Amino acid sequence: MATTTYRESPFLTGHHRPTRMEVDAPDLFIHGELPADLAGVFYRNGAEPLYPPVDEDYHWFDGDGMVYAFFFEDGRVSMRNRWVRTDKLMLEIKAGRRLFGVHGNPLTTDPLALGTRYNTANTNIILHGGKLLALMEGAPPVELDPRTLDTLGEEHYGGVVTTTFSAHPTIDYATGELINIGSIARRKGTAPELRYDIIDFDGRPIKTETIPVPHQSMLHTFFVTENHVVFPVTPLDISITRAAAGGPLVAWDPGRPTKLGVMPRTGTAAQVRWFEAAPRQMMHQANVWEQDGRIIADVAAAEGTSLFPDIDGTRRTHRETRQSLRRWTIDPGAGTDIVREEILNDRDIQFPRPDDRLMTRPSRYAFANSNQRSVDGRVDGMDSVVCVDTRTGAEDSYHFGTGAAAGELIFAPRVGGADELDGYALTLVHRAGAAETELMVFDARNLAGGPLARVVIPFAIPSGFHCNYYAVDNPLYGQAMPGVDQIR
Ligand SMILES: [Fe+2]
Secondary structure, three states, X not given: OOOOOOOOOOOOOHHHOOOXXXXXXXXXXXXXXXXXXXXXXXXXXXXXOOOOOOOOOOOHHHOOEEEEEEEEEOOEXXXXXXXXXXXXXXXXXXXXXXXXXXXXXXXXXOHHHOOOOOOOOOOEEEEEOOEEEEEOOOOOOEEEOOOOOOEEEEOOHHHOOOOOOOOOOEEEOOOOEEEEEEEEOOOOOOOOEEEEEEEOOOOOEEEEEEEEOOOOEOOOOOEEOOOEEEEEEOOEEEOHHHHHOOOOOEEEOOOOOEEEEEEEOOOOXXXXXXXXXXXXXXXXXXXXXXXXXXEEEEEEEEOOOOOOOEOOOOOOOOHHHOOEEEEEEXXXXXXXXXXXXXXXXOOEEOOOEOOHHHOOOOOOEEEEEEEOOOOOOOOOOOOEEEEEEOOOOOEEEEEOOOOOEEOOOEEEEOOOOOOOOOEEEEEEEEOOOOOOEEEEEEEOOEOOOOOOEEEEEOOOOOOOOOEEEEEOOOHHHHHHOOOOOOOO
């Protein structure tokens, strides 16, 4: 049967409408002045289902990973996008239709797909260990060629990572290490656990530890500092028992606190000390570091979520659960296990990011896409961007016009630059009803002044998830693409 249309879903229409095509664009039009010292690659991952979903309750997180690469070279920008050819997608291509239920739900999955891993590889896209890796939190990374985006297969780190991986591992630029967590599937009658891994600069696993956690929660992110790792267990609870009884598999439990387990980076499960914060939805942090014996975490957090129902089935609105940039302070020497929270900036933000080179070490500025006028920033689009000075709370922001959808805002260091704001900020923007998408290039010190350059992609790229930029002088770029300075 021919594919004709997607079902109605807020995440398959408007800014979210999938392109369903793969493109090579060798030389995109540019309005404005592209800085000469902006040279590198900007990757973005997102969910674009090849086939219409089977289940009625399609979720934004469920589509197939589609990776976009923008190469900034010789004053030009080229673009390429490719689906990540996971085993899941290849099986569905062979069948010519969608086989998996939403989130891989076995109850609605075609028997043809049972035994194949539900790996969409749709959430993040990073360089590490000389490889380009497409990540989702429920499955191992999938390696792609960093230039052609051809899928090379799952990365299992010599058999150490065969089940889950984080969509948000932390790369410590001071050591080159990739620090990772993964949920461990819970067997009946056993306590919930996570796996903690350290992978060295060359992609070799050097530590794995199993950590018991208070309950099975959606572990979308975790924190790493110079000497510690923090496992945040939020009230976003996962329960197969609840699902079997007809309730939601993933649900917000407002009666649970947020628990934060602190462990030395090279420590053991026996050394984990649990701290407690108010019930908070928290999936992304800008940065985390140590200062005067305390752990400082600048996070996007809210009192609940609109992405999943409450345990009683209640649905919350975006407005009720808008995230703001908050600072959590964990003080092991204070004689209390309570985490202090302060709001650094109250804008409705989605994905906060630092200068990646400072991850695990003190940083001052947090970049984010934000929402000023939309009713629901995730469905209707985040219509603006902001850079917050976390020392003063001052902000530098830019609005793209009513109805625009701006993706994650990424700091892009200029070639040769070392300081925190010494460079540019990049984001993909689709304006309401526009036929094209624009990759906006801002001066990182002056978002309010508007983009210095707009790279035009002549079709609407749907809203996606995470982006990363690697300048040509970033060691991760040199390791993955040695000697490459021309597009093939
Ligand atoms: Fe994320």
